[in-house]
Amino acid sequence: MPGHTDTIVALATPAGTAAIAVVRASGPACAALAREIFCLPVPPPPRVAQHADYRDQTGALVDDVLATFFQAPNSYTGEDSLEISCHGNPFIAQKILADLFARDCRPAEPGEFTKRAFLNGRLALDQAEAVMDLIHARSERALTAAQQQLRGALGRRMAALTDALLGELARVEAYIDFPEDDLPAEDRSVLRAALEKIVADTARLLATQRYGALLRDGIKTVIIGEPNAGKSSLLNRLAGHERALVSPEPGTTRDFIEERVPAGPHWLRLTDTAGLNPAPGPIERLGIAKTHERAATADLLLLVLDATRPAPPLPPDIAAALRPETTLVVLNKCDLLSPELVERVAEAGNPGRSGFMPDVSGINPDLRAIAVSALTGAGVDNLLAEIVRRADALRDDTGEDLVAINARHAHALDRAQSALRDALAKFADSAPAELLASDLRECLAAYGDIAGKVDNEQMLDRLFATFCIGK
Numbered sequence: 001m002p003g004h005t006d007t008i009v010a011l012a013t014p015a016g017t018a019a020i021a022v023v024r025a026s027g028p029a030c031a032a033l034a035r036e037i038f039c040l041p042v043p044p045p046p047r048v049a050q051h052a053d054y055r056d057q058t059g060a061l062v063d064d065v066l067a068t069f070f071q072a073p074n075s076y077t078g079e080d081s082l083e084i085s086c087h088g089n090p091f092i093a094q095k096i097l098a099d100l101f102a103r104d105c106r107p108a109e110p111g112e113f114t115k116r117a118f119l120n121g122r123l124a125l126d127q128a129e130a131v132m133d134l135i136h137a138r139s140e141r142a143l144t145a146a147q148q149q150l151r152g153a154l155g156r157r158m159a160a161l162t163d164a165l166l167g168e169l170a171r172v173e174a175y176i177d178f179p180e181d182d183l184p185a186e187d188r189s190v191l192r193a194a195l196e197k198i199v200a201d202t203a204r205l206l207a208t209q210r211y212g213a214l215l216r217d218g219i220k221t222v223i224i225g226e227p228n229a230g231k232s233s234l235l236n237r238l239a240g241h242e243r244a245l246v247s248p249e250p251g252t253t254r255d256f257i258e259e260r261v262p263a264g265p266h267w268l269r270l271t272d273t274a275g276l277n278p279a280p281g282p283i284e285r286l287g288i289a290k291t292h293e294r295a296a297t298a299d300l301l302l303l304v305l306d307a308t309r310p311a312p313p314l315p316p317d318i319a320a321a322l323r324p325e326t327t328l329v330v331l332n333k334c335d336l337l338s339p340e341l342v343e344r345v346a347e348a349g350n351p352g353r354s355g356f357m358p359d360v361s362g363i364n365p366d367l368r369a370i371a372v373s374a375l376t377g378a379g380v381d382n383l384l385a386e387i388v389r390r391a392d393a394l395r396d397d398t399g400e401d402l403v404a405i406n407a408r409h410a411h412a413l414d415r416a417q418s419a420l421r422d423a424l425a426k427f428a429d430s431a432p433a434e435l436l437a438s439d440l441r442e443c444l445a446a447y448g449d450i451a452g453k454v455d456n457e458q459m460l461d462r463l464f465a466t467f468c469i470g471k
Contacts, residue, residue, distance in 0.1 A: 009100045010108035010470040018088030030080040044069040056099040078120030111464030124451045140265035142215040145402045153401035169440045206413040212404030218269035225304035226312045227275030230332035233374035235272040264388035307331040329369035416446035
């Protein structure tokens with residue numbers, strides 16, 4: 001286990017006034033600090049909160065606090081650690097930090113506590129990354145994925161892949177190391193089937209990268225439609241406050257407006273865009289160009305139509321992007337329709353099938369339509385329920401655990417998949433077993449990178465630098 005000779009200190013709670021603030025220290029001086037500052041025995045009783053006065057080096061009282069000592073290796077970092085809970089006045093917390101620095105502690109770098117936990121074997125690298133996902137989770141699904149990864153969901157999946165690969169590598173290397181032994185005849189079909197299964201399982205795990213990005217960044221949900229259809233009103237209704245200007249004058253929105261909006265267990269990056277005006281002015285034309293850009297990269301599209309008017313013609317690239325699995329037609333202003341017409345839309349799921357305008361069947365007859373009133377809120381709950389259903393459908397099936405890999409994991413899995421495919425190609429060409437084994441070992445190394453079996457200090461520094469101070 002690597003040892004550190006310095007003791008690091010940082011504020012572990014957000015800056016600002018609060019009920020309490022927590023100052024965290026980790027390193028070999030923690031036991032001595034507890035004795036010097038709080039007159040506790042050495043070693044202090046571990047995992048017991050002690051109510052004591054914090055006095056600085058001059059003996060002046062700083063605050064009455066709760067101090068908890070964690071003895072190595074049973075701490076977050078695997079080192080002796082000390083957590084000091086003081087009153088949440090930023091001035092008090094800074095005085096405690098300044099005193100600890102004067103006692104030869106140093107400020108922790110971003111993510112250094114978690115980095116030490118990894119280096120001391122308390123966390124695998126994928127679990128360390130899950131700590132950051134846990135801190136930044138903004139939805140129930142993102143929180144669940146982070147918790148499961150922190151508890152080893154990805155590690156278990158990688159362990160299963162690694163074990164399967166090791167079995168096949170051992171089979172191949174047996175023929176390299178002991179060619180003269182009386183080994184059973186090589187069953188090529190068994191080996192090929194095993195490698196193909198490992199390839200398929202690796203590809204299935206690699207496919208979760210997109211869902212992982214949706215959990216971390218939010219589901220890109222873009223509102224499009226003609227001017228004055230109520231796009232900004234819908235954004236305001238979903239956001240729960242007046243985020244966008246609303247006016248009877250067409251073309252109010254000249255640029256896109258983005259807002260983060262919860263939707264059941266998900267969160268959306270909801271974007272209101274400039275109306276698709278067929279005869280725009282110069283400034284409006286720039287906004288419409290951005291509408292096209294946003295629509296092309298959206299995870300979900302909300303096509304807002306005025307329910308009292310015929311469906312407008314759509315630009316070809318917008319019409320091509322309206323796929324049934326990722327598009328919802330929002331028939332706004334249903335408060336101006338009779339209840340019977342609204343009910344027919346709900347039953348048919350498509351205005352064209354319900355026999356009244358706007359008819360979008362000419363664009364795509366399979367588009368699902370939901371009648372709403374952004375003004376009164378009628379039908380918005382139905383719209384959110386359908387958005388949640390579409391968002392759930394974006395998840396790749398990975399079994400009981402919710403696994404959603406990040407870009408670093410995806411890079412390693414992509415390397416592993418490439419090595420496996422090279423191995424299968426060599427196998428098909430009856431290449432020497434040594435070459436096949438080399439590809440399998442390359443795959444094994446790529447698998448190991450995910451859990452953190454790496455010797456790359458620069459990579460670790462970059463990874464943990466994205467963490468917040470104190471974590």
